[in-house]
Amino acid sequence: MSAFVSQYGGTVLVCLVLAGAVAAILRGMIRDKKSGRSACGGDCSRCAGCAMSRTQKQR
Amino acid sequence: MEKNLTIALAGNPNSGKTTLFNALTGSSQYVGNWPGVTVEKKEGHVRDHKNVTVTDLPGIYSLSPYTLEEVVARNYLIDQRPDAILNIVDGTNLERNLYLTTQLVELGIPVLVAVNMIDVVRKNGDRIDLKALSKALDCQVVEISALKGDGVKAAADAAVALAESGRRTVPQHRFAGCVEHALAHIEEVAVHHLPPEQQRWYAIKLFERDSKVAEKLALSSDVAAHIEQDILDCEKEMDDDAEAIITAQRYDYITSVIGQCYTRKNREKMTVSDKIDRIVTNRWLALPIFAVVMFLIYAIAMGTPPQDGGIGIGSMATDWTNDVLFGELVPGWVDALLGALGVAEGGWLYGLIQDGIVAGVGAVLGFVPQMLVLFLLLCILEDVGYMARIAFIMDRIFRRFGLSGKSFIPMLVATGCGVPGLMASRTIEQDRDRKMTLMTTTFMPCGAKVPIIGLVAGALFGGSALVAASAYFIGMGSIVASGIILKKCKAFAGEPAPFVMELPAYHVPSAGNVLRGTWERGWSFIKRAGTLIVLASILIWFLQAFGFGGGFGLVEDNDNSLLAAIGRSFAWIFAPLGFGNWRAAVATITGLGAKEIVVDTFGILYHYAGDVDLLEDSSPLWAMVAADYTALSAYSFMVFNLLCAPCFAAMGAIKREMNNAKWTLAAIGYMCLWAYVVALIVYQLGSFFAGGGFGLGTAAGLAALAAVLYLLFRPAPKLEDVAARSMRSVAAQG
Structure with missing residues (x-):
């Protein structure tokens, strides 16, 4: 067991961090999509032509 | 507990509303130096008055529903009826900006006028008599420079105080006798059921044959015909169409107001912007x-x-x-x-x-x-x-x-x-x-x-x-x-x-x-x-x-x-x-x-x-x-x-x-x-x-x-052909 941890512990840790990061990104993107934020990555409340005003977001 | 209040920022395109909105709320909405940046309204809370919501409306020239921005702004003002309107007026272009002001004061909502770009006005050597302007409009007038932040806090405090007081602005402008006569008739037959402070605005819009207002009021055909006869009589007497009569008389009034309160230093002299524009927008040099x-x-x-x-x-x-x-x-x-x-x-x-x-x-x-x-x-x-x-x-x-x-x-x-x-x-x-x-x-x-x-x-x-x-x-x-x-x-x-x-x-x-x-x-x-x-x-x-x-x-x-x-x-x-x-x-x-x-x-x-x-x-x-x-x-x-x-x-x-x-x-x-x-x-x-x-x-x-x-x-199709085709298409669908 300890041999496995010493040999693959780092790899498992990096994999977990990576998987966590991907999950967090996906969760954030899905949340943004559901809340109506544009997929362009911009913040619509600050956007020149965007219809998604603060009021709509609060709603 | 403090009462929740709403203040609407209204003004002409590019008059500095969004800059003022950012200064008032600490927000960072996009500010573009061309008209039409705000297509829809945006909201935020005033920094020192968390119970006060400020709504940044799109820039508009009038309360007539000619553009999407005017529809958005007008619907908000007449349907939501904020506790006060903070009307941003570009001091360097007072005449055109006051055209909207004359309409805002008719809504029966407390109005505070903030003359923006006052620093530029002073730099040009011009002078605006705020007291005279305030008296002519029957509303408080303050001066600000939204870009530099000068006077913004005072304007916010004054707007909040006005919203709290609920003191409605009473329009001072009176149209010519026959127009007022027609308006009185319209108020009597069509909008009498509305709150008194709102009747004048609706009557003027009906006089202008504003179809959206007529639709909203759901007038019966008898009432509509009665109103139309009043308008026709007035048009005959004034020898112009109703909308043009209202516009011309508003501008006559604005000219008289400006005559009382605005002193221009160099009436004929070209501004620096004019001089630059002669080069950068020149027919041959621009591109x-x-x-x-x-x-x-x-x-x-x-x-x-x-x-x-x-x-x-x-x-x-x-x-x-x-x-x-x-x-x-x-x-x-x-x-x-x-x-x-x-x-x-x-x-x-x-x-x-x-x-x-x-x-x-x-x-x-x-x-x-x-x-x-x-x-x-x-x-x-x-x-x-x-x-x-x-x-x-x-x-x-x-x-x-x-x-x-x-x-x-x-x-x-x-x-x-x-x-x-x-x-x-x-x-x-x-x-x-x-x-x-x-x-x-x-x-x-x-x-x-x-x-x-x-x-x-x-x-x-x-x-x-x-x-x-x-x-x-x-x-x-x-x-x-x-x-x-x-x-x-x-x-x-x-x-x-x-x-x-x-x-x-x-x-x-x-x-x-x-x-x-x-x-x-x-x-x-x-x-x-x-x-x-x-x-x-x-x-x-x-x-x-x-x-x-x-x-x-x-x-x-x-x-x-x-x-x-x-x-x-x-x-x-x-x-x-x-x-x-x-x-x-x-x-x-x-x-x-x-x-x-x-x-x-x-x-x-x-x-x-x-x-x-x-x-x-x-x-x-x-x-x-x-x-x-x-x-x-x-x-x-x-x-x-x-x-x-x-x-x-x-x-x-x-x-x-x-x-x-x-x-x-x-x-x-x-x-x-x-x-x-x-x-x-x-x-x-x-x-x-x-x-x-x-x-x-x-x-x-x-x-x-x-x-x-x-x-x-290739030659473009003649417009008449296109119109004829469209009509045939509509007829076929019908």
Whole structure:
């Protein structure tokens, strides 16, 4: 067991961090999509032509 | 407990509402120095009065429902009835701004007038007597400079106090006797059931034959006929139509108010803005000046760096970011970290992180300095007031080809991101012009396309500013050419929409506005690199690392990968354009996710494939890309990727705005076809003139050019024919 941890512990840790990061990104993107934020990555409340005003977001 | 209050910010376009909104709420809404920045209302809380909500309404010239902005603002004011209106008035253009004020005071809502740009008024040597203005309008008047923040707090406090007091503004203006007589009749028969303070506004609108107000009040036919007779009697007596009578009398009143309170120092003298405009909007000089300005901007942002004799400050910073930060430092740190954690070098996890995520995301982020410099310069141009002049200049050119200058505002917005640019097309009333704008707006190089331009200009053209600037002009040229071609089609034919635009006075750019605008555009790009680009990098790395070379597994050379097999299946489509290799084909398709993924894909594919040691080579990506392309094929690749279908987010925006699947497909299909044709002409005819000989491709290029020229110069269908066809179509449907 300890041999496995010493040999693959780092790899498992990096994999977990990576998987966590991907999950967090996906969760954030899905949340943004559901809340109506544009997929362009911009913040619509600050956007020149965007219809998604603060009021709509609060709603 | 404090009562919740609402204050509406209302005023003419570009009078400084959004700047004041930001100052009042501590918000950072986008401020553009051209009219029409706020299409919909935005809300925030006043800093020192958390119970007070401020609503930033779109800029309007009147309360007549002529434009979308006026509909949004008017509906809010008459339906929501805020506790007070803070009316922002541009002190340098009092006459036109007071036209709206005379209508706001008729709503029966407390009004506070804030005379903005008072610093400019004083600088011009003019003087506004606030007491006299206050007396004439029967409302409190304060002076502010929203840009400098002068008087903003006092204005906010006064507006809050007014909202709390509920003291309604009583309109002082009285129309001519017969108009007042008609209004009294209308009030009696049609709006008597409404609260007294609202009756006058509704009566005036009914007198103006405002169909939306008549509809809202659901008048019976008897009442409508009675009112119409009153209006007709008045029109007969005044020998003019009702709306014109009201407008003329409002202006007469405003002239008398200004006579009491405004002292102009130099009545006939030209202002500095007028003098500058005589040159920059000159019929012959305007376009060459614009071309030089844009060339300089691209030369500073993306041109040859100073160490090589150029002025490309952005390129200098990008060179460092590409070569040192993401070429040496970050890979070195990641290498050390992975080594310390015991992740084997050469294993799949090491490859995924180093050759996938670091190489891909690094390749994209490397262009951030160029992008920030470009946005900074564009924001300065915008804040100074020059971009508004460009819209004016472009309208003059567009109109000659049957297009409206209104289409240029979405294009200006699209230089940051195509999505808000597409949404800004809502301000175009004519459906055909709006559809055409939606089909062409994303031809403009948005921020995400900057890395593609930077990569091609840097790798193949030694950071030539001409190549970078040409991307901007190819985008604009495509819009003009598409406009001409589409306007000759039945679906788009017709007179262009009228475009009235106020040119703001030139002013020194505000550091806050410029830095905020630059940062917001840049930050959205950086944020996306940390989300969408990371995911794309992981997916692309897996697809190019695994394959079926003797059973499924990791492949030595990504030429044998799954991605290579997928890419080769359609790479032939791009062969006539000069980039028929699988890497370019894949990058073109992945770019549909987000345009910067094109560079992300190159970063992954080239870092992985080559033998170059990331830590030792100075600029592996650019050198390896350069080795696989000729100048022409790379330029053709850039042109195609600039003009073809935009990213999925922009396609979604097109679908939403078109609200029609067929039109959406037509728009995307047109963009792809146009991109293909232009890239074909560039590559094939370019190769021929470069001494490549005449072949089948050259013939195809010539045929494409002939087709484009025919579509550009063929006679336009006569408008009467189009109208007759439309009427026949309507009759057939009926």
